[in-house]
Amino acid sequence: GAVVSQHPSWVICKSGTSVKIECRSLDFQATTMFWYRQFPKQSLMLMATSNEGSKATYEQGVEKDKFLINHASLTLSTLTVTSAHPEDSSFYICSATRTSGRGDTQYFGPGTRLTVL
Amino acid sequence: TQLLEQSPQFLSIQEGENLTVYCNSSSVFSSLQWYRQEPGEGPVLLVTVVTGGEVKKLKRLTFQFGDARKDSSLHITAAQPGDTGLYLCAGAGVGTDKLIFGTGTRLQVFP
Numbered sequence: 538g539a540v541v542s543q544h545p546s547w548v549i550c551k552s553g554t555s556v557k558i559e560c561r562s563l564d565f566q567a568t569t570m571f572w573y574r575q576f577p578k579q580s581l582m583l584m585a586t587s588n589e590g591s592k593a594t595y596e597q598g599v600e601k602d603k604f605l606i607n608h609a610s611l612t613l614s615t616l617t618v619t620s621a622h623p624e625d626s627s628f629y630i631c632s633a634t635r636t637s638g639r640g641d642t643q644y645f646g647p648g649t650r651l652t653v654l
Numbered sequence: 655t656q657l658l659e660q661s662p663q664f665l666s667i668q669e670g671e672n673l674t675v676y677c678n679s680s681s682v683f684s685s686l687q688w689y690r691q692e693p694g695e696g697p698v699l700l701v702t703v704v705t706g707g708e709v710k711k712l713k714r715l716t717f718q719f720g721d722a723r724k725d726s727s728l729h730i731t732a733a734q735p736g737d738t739g740l741y742l743c744a745g746a747g748v749g750t751d752k753l754i755f756g757t758g759t760r761l762q763v764f765p
Contacts, residue, residue, distance in 0.1 A: 541696075569751065580742060580758040581697070630696050634751055640685075640704075641751050645696035 539565055539635045543646035550621055551654055557617045558649045560631030566611035567633035571643065572604070575628040587614040621653045657681075658745055658756035666762045667733055675728045675741055675759045683745035686719055686726045687753070691740040700728075733763045 540563040550556050560570055568589045573581040585606055586594040593606035603625075605617040614633075618625055628650050632643040658679045665673055677686070685704040689697035701710050703719035703726060710717045714737075716729040726743055743756040 543696075571752070573755075578760075581744075581755040583752060583754070586752060628694075632696075632753075642699065642702065643687075643751070643753060644699070645689075647696045648694065650694070 539633075539642070539644040541631065541633045541644045541646040543629075543631055543649050545649060546647060547650040547652075549652045549654065552622050553620055555617055555619045556621055556651060557615055558629055558631075558651075560614045560616070560633065560646055562612045562633040562635070562644070565633070565635045567614075567635065568611060569634040570608060570614040571632045571634075572606060572614070572616050573630045573632070575630060575648075577628075581630060584616075589614075618651065621651070623653045626651055626653045658743055658754055660741075660743060660756040660759045662759060663757065664760050664762075666764070669734055669763055669765050670732050671763075673730050673733055673761070675730075675743075675761075676725070677727065677743035677756050678725045679745065680724065681745070682723050682748060684723070684748045685746045686723070687744045687746075688717055688726070688728055689742045689744060691742060697742055730761075733761075735763045735765050737761060738763050 542561045544559045570587040572584045575581045584599045587606045587608040589608045595601045608614045628648050630648045632645045634641050661676045687702045688700045691697040701717045706721045706723045708719045714731045718727045741759045744753040
C-alpha cells in the first residue's frame, strides 16, 4: 500500500525559532503533496498545495512567508514554520497524491505535533 | 467557499447499535472520501465514491453518495468499540484534486 511518512512526529520549540517538518512518500512518487493544519477537536484545514518543481499554492489566509514549502523531489516536501509563536502550535499533516488507473488518491502522513513555548 | 457540514458532531452509543453520519454541502464534488482518524494520527482512507447515487459497502460500513454529488452518508451496523474515532468526509471539487474536509463526527462506542 501507499505509505507517507512525516518527520519529526512531534517537536517542541521556543517562540521565535524555525521548525522544519518533512513529508515523504515512501513507495510512490508524488508530483503533488498537500499540507494541512488541525487544531484540537477540529477538522483538517488545507494550508497549501506543494508542487514538485514549482512554487507552492497557498490557501487564503495562510502566510506564505511564515509557512515555507519546498517540494525538493517527487518523494519529499518540507514545511518550515518560521519564527514560530504559540498560536502556531497545532497538528500538521501532509498528504501525497498517488496516481493510478483508478485515478488520484491522497494518502496521509501520521502528522507532526508542534508545540511552541 | 465550499463547506462540508457533518452531522452529528458527536455520537456516543452502546456496542451493537446502528448509526448514520451525514455529510452535506451546497457544492458539487467530483468525488468524496470518508476517513477515520485516531487521536495523534493522520486520517486513514475508508472509501472513495465518485458516481452520483453510488453505494459502497465495507464490512459493516455502508457509504452512499447523493444523486447530485453534493452529499454523502456513512452507516455503521452493529457498532463496535473499535469503530471509535473521528470520521471525516472530504470532497474534491470539479477539476481539482484539493480536498475540502468536513467538520467531523466524533464517535464513541461503549462496550
